[in-house]
Amino acid sequence: MVAKPSVFWRSIISDLKAYAFLAPYGFFFLVFILIPLVYGFALSFYSWDLFTPPEYVGLQNYDKLLFDDSRFWVATQNTLIFVAESVPLLIIVPLMFALILNRPFWGRTWAFIAFISISFMPSVAIIWMWRWMFDYHSGLVNFYLGELGLPLQNWLTHPRLAMVLVVIITTWWTSGFNTILFLSGLQDIPNELYEAAQVDGGSRLAQFRFITLPMLRDKMILIGALTVMASFKMFDQVYLLTAGGPMGKTRSLAQYLYESGFRDFKIGKASAISWLMFLMIMIFAMFRVVLNWRSARESS
Amino acid sequence: MIARTGLNRIRTGLKDFTTSNLWKRSRPILFSVAVIAFAVLWFAPILWIISISFRPNSVAALYPVTWIPDPATLENYETILLHPSRGVNIVRSFGISAFVCTAVVLGVLLVSTPAAYAFARLKFRGRNVLFWLIVATLALPVQMFIVPVYVILDRFELVNKLAALILPPIGPAFALFVLRQFMLAVSTETEDAARLDGCNQLQVLVYVVVPQIRPALVSVALITFLNNWNDFLWPLIVIYDRDIYPLTLALNDVRSAYHFTFEAGTVMASFVVAVIPVVVLFYFAKNYLIRGISLTGTGSTM
Numbered sequence: 164m165v166a167k168p169s170v171f172w173r174s175i176i177s178d179l180k181a182y183a184f185l186a187p188y189g190f191f192f193l194v195f196i197l198i199p200l201v202y203g204f205a206l207s208f209y210s211w212d213l214f215t216p217p218e219y220v221g222l223q224n225y226d227k228l229l230f231d232d233s234r235f236w237v238a239t240q241n242t243l244i245f246v247a248e249s250v251p252l253l254i255i256v257p258l259m260f261a262l263i264l265n266r267p268f269w270g271r272t273w274a275f276i277a278f279i280s281i282s283f284m285p286s287v288a289i290i291w292m293w294r295w296m297f298d299y300h301s302g303l304v305n306f307y308l309g310e311l312g313l314p315l316q317n318w319l320t321h322p323r324l325a326m327v328l329v330v331i332i333t334t335w336w337t338s339g340f341n342t343i344l345f346l347s348g349l350q351d352i353p354n355e356l357y358e359a360a361q362v363d364g365g366s367r368l369a370q371f372r373f374i375t376l377p378m379l380r381d382k383m384i385l386i387g388a389l390t391v392m393a394s395f396k397m398f399d400q401v402y403l404l405t406a407g408g409p410m411g412k413t414r415s416l417a418q419y420l421y422e423s424g425f426r427d428f429k430i431g432k433a434s435a436i437s438w439l440m441f442l443m444i445m446i447f448a449m450f451r452v453v454l455n456w457r458s459a460r461e462s463s
Numbered sequence: 464m465i466a467r468t469g470l471n472r473i474r475t476g477l478k479d480f481t482t483s484n485l486w487k488r489s490r491p492i493l494f495s496v497a498v499i500a501f502a503v504l505w506f507a508p509i510l511w512i513i514s515i516s517f518r519p520n521s522v523a524a525l526y527p528v529t530w531i532p533d534p535a536t537l538e539n540y541e542t543i544l545l546h547p548s549r550g551v552n553i554v555r556s557f558g559i560s561a562f563v564c565t566a567v568v569l570g571v572l573l574v575s576t577p578a579a580y581a582f583a584r585l586k587f588r589g590r591n592v593l594f595w596l597i598v599a600t601l602a603l604p605v606q607m608f609i610v611p612v613y614v615i616l617d618r619f620e621l622v623n624k625l626a627a628l629i630l631p632p633i634g635p636a637f638a639l640f641v642l643r644q645f646m647l648a649v650s651t652e653t654e655d656a657a658r659l660d661g662c663n664q665l666q667v668l669v670y671v672v673v674p675q676i677r678p679a680l681v682s683v684a685l686i687t688f689l690n691n692w693n694d695f696l697w698p699l700i701v702i703y704d705r706d707i708y709p710l711t712l713a714l715n716d717v718r719s720a721y722h723f724t725f726e727a728g729t730v731m732a733s734f735v736v737a738v739i740p741v742v743v744l745f746y747f748a749k750n751y752l753i754r755g756i757s758l759t760g761t762g763s764t765m
Contacts, residue, residue, distance in 0.1 A: 180664060181587035188578035188639060191570075195634030196600050199611035206611060213617070269495040270502075277502035280745040281509070283752075285693040287714040288734035291723075292512055301724040306526040335505075340756070347757030396604040399695050403715070417606055417696075424610050425700050433610045440606055448602070 207434035217431070224435035235436070237411050238419040239443075244326060245333075245415065246394045252334045253341055253390045254383065260338065261345030262375075279339035286336070286399035293332045294319070294404050319405055322412040329400050329413055336400075337393070341386055348382035349375070381455075388451040395444055416440050509738065516540070516732035523728035539732035549720035550705055553733050556713035563628045563709060564691045568684045570633045576680070579642035580668045584654070594643075597636045605696070608634075613700055627701040628709065632691055638683045641755055645679035646672060682755030685748050689741070710737055 182189075207224055211217035228235045260278045264271060281289070296303045297318040305315045318324050352375065360370045398417040401407055407414030407422075414422075416436065424433030480486055503510075510530065515523050516539050517532040543553050581587070582594050612631050613622065621627050649672070657671045673680070695711045702708060708716065717733045745752065 177585070178587045181581045181585040181590075184577040184581035184585065184664070184668075185593075187574040191574055191630070191633040192597060192600075192636070194615070195612055195631045196608070196636075199608050199615060200600070200603075202615070203607060203611035206614070213614070263498055266494075268491060268498065270499045274498050274502040275749070276742070276746060277506040279749070280742050281506070283689050283693070283741050283745055284509075284738050285711050285714065285741070286695050287711050287718075288512075288737050291714075291718050291730075292508060292734060295723055295727070296508070298723070301524055303526060303528065310527070335508075343753050343756050347753070392602070392604065396606055403695075420606055420610075421696070421700070425613075430610060430614065437604075437606045437610060440604060444604060 203434045203437060206431055207438050209431045211430040212428045213430055214428075220431065224431045225439070228432070228435055228439065234411060234414070234419065238414045238416045241326065241412065241414055242395060242397070242416045245329065245397055246391055248326075248330045249333050249394045249397075250387065250390050252330065253338060253394070254387060256334055256338045257341035257345050257386075258379075258383075260342040261349055262371075264342065264346060265349045279342055281335065282337045282339035284336075287403060289336050290332060290400060290403040293328075293335075297328060320409045322409050325405050325409060325413050329397075329404060332404070333394070333397070333400055341390060344382070344386050344389075345379070348379050348386075351382075352378045384451060384454050388447065391447050392444055395440070395447075509742075512731040512738075513735055515727055516735045518728050520726045520728045523726075523731070524724050536728075539728040540736075542729050543717075543733045543736065551713055551716045551720045551733075553710070553713055553717070553736055555706075556708050556710045557736070559625070559707060560692055560710040563625055564688045566629045567632045567691050568687050570629065571638045571687050572680060572684060574633060575638035575642055575683070576673065577668060579639050579646055580664075580672060582639070583643045583646035584651070584672075585664070598640055601636050601640065609697070609700060616701065622701050623703050623707075625707060628691070628698060631697070632687070632694075638687065641683050642676060642679055645676045649675045678751065678754065681748070682751045685744070685751050686755045689744070689752075692741075 206217075208219060208221060209217040210220045210223070264275055264278070295301070297305075299305060299315065299317050299319070302318075304318070308315055316324060318328050356374045356378070357370055360374060365373070396417050397415050398421065401413045401415050401418050402421070405413045407418050417440075420433050420436040420440070423429045423436060511528060514530055514532055517535045517537070519534065519536050519538060522534075542548075543551075547554065582590065608631075616622050616627050616631070621630070653675075654667050654671050657667050662670065693711065695715075698709050698712050702712060705716070714733060714737055717730055721730050723730060
């Protein structure tokens with residue numbers, strides 16, 4: 164009879180010990196993740212400029228954004244265009260790099276560094292460098308266009324070309340990151356499959372089509388989802404390259420949020436934008452769940 | 464009929480060639496040459512800015528592109544490193560970034576390692592719920608946090624202080640998740656032995672677990688360091704004072720303080736100062752970086 168409370172107390176004590184291990188991280192998680200989430204949601208129902216007292220306005224921030232703010236919809240449209248254009252490139256180019264780097268060849272290490280190290284470089288340096296290359300007067304690209312007798316382009320002020328440029332730079336800058344993910348996917352494919360295919364006389368193309376692609380399928384869905392999420396919150400590229408111009412045609416949602424919150428000091432509006440962004444990302448996440456579910460059903 | 468035999472002859476000729484020794488021996492060389500050529504082309508913009516940074520400003524931005532600077536000079540590095548002017552001090556900002564990122568890495572490792580240990584090894588009420596709650600927040604975009612975290616920091620008068628750069632990046636569960644996965648993959652035999660020998664949980668963690676997951680700690684440290692080193696959005700929001708600008712903000716200032724065309728050499732020298740450490744670090748630590756990234760599918764700590 165005496166043992167029972169002691170077992171109880173011992174379990175309490177072991178719980179407390181575990182919580183002691185969690186406590187330091189728990190503090191940072193609470194203060195910088197959990198509380199901000201709840202607080203940000205609450206702020207989205209207020210009108211507040213940080214200086215005067217906040218005023219409760221109900222759904223007005225959302226109402227304005229959704230039904231009375233063409234800039235919000237243009238930013239949404241721009242973000243979706245960017246996602247739609249950058250994600251396929253950020254799948255195809257890294258997959259190509261990974262297929263190359265997955266084979267042994269002389270100079271592999273150097274090719275590896277050239278393809279991958281770029282995505283670890285600071286955005287400011289990378290983007291200013293490109294901005295200069297595409298400058299109308301002093302840029303390298305227009306110089307060579309002129310040499311070839313082609314019409315010079317005003318890359319940064321052309322509504323369509325500016326976004327194309329953002330997509331090109333993003334592909335060049337971040338492909339290395341997805342290459343790493345594809346490489347780890349390729350290395351998980353058992354070698355026996357390729358050996359068996361070689362015995363049966365399958366060509367390299369057939370091996371790619373019938374072994375590599377199906378085996379990479381889940382990885383590709385994962386990488387696709389991660390890339391959609393990363394492209395969705397794109398900020399540095401447009402902020403540094405075009406500042407959202409020309410005529411707001413490259414302004415992304417993340418940039419609109421930054422401008423609303425930290426230039427116009429509309430804290431409530433910025434919070435509302437962040438939650439609308441969250442909802443849009445959740446819709447993409449749903450696609451991923453459905454895709455996962457389908458591939459799980461097919462393989463079982 | 465004749466055309467057919469001609470085609471067949473080409474076909475057999477091709478087949479002879481592709482099975483010949485010459486082709487078999489030269490194929491890997493051709494592959495290497497093609498890939499290296501493409502890699503150089505891909506990397507060319509970086510090589511180009513390095514080349515420009517060694518030219519005098521008067522001839523830096525001239526076309527057509529020449530790769531070997533002639534005349535070559537170090538004056539741009541002298542300007543940017545030794546004579547800070549026009550409000551830009553790359554060396555000081557470099558030091559600030561190094562300090563901030565080191566502090567973030569230490570903070571992340573110190574708080575995440577025990578928490579990861581608790582989730583990997585200890586049994587307690589609410590373990591799974593808590594773990595999935597924490598990991599689920601990893602999927603949220605950074606934009607969900609910037610506004611409220613800014614307001615919270617503002618309340619505690621931490622905006623425009625280095626603490627605003629150091630503390631918030633400790634929150635995301637990236638490190639916790641990676642370290643827990645590694646701990647789960649390590650066998651518990653030595654830990655059990657240590658416990659039998661009378662070690663308490665903390666001693667087990669410090670003396671048995673930590674040495675075994677050292678590669679994971681290095682991966683996490685590197686990824687955390689690089690992410691904060693490169694971060695632009697968060698410093699842009701919380702730091703106004705040029706005296707405490709981290710490197711990314713200082714680089715952005717270089718662009719407005721120096722003329723892009725007439726002082727291109729100086730601008731590019733400052734970019735090279737920021738880019739080269741990354742390339743060197745990447746060269747020596749690529750395996751650690753790759754392990755950490757491929758495990759979580761994300762290198763993002765913010």
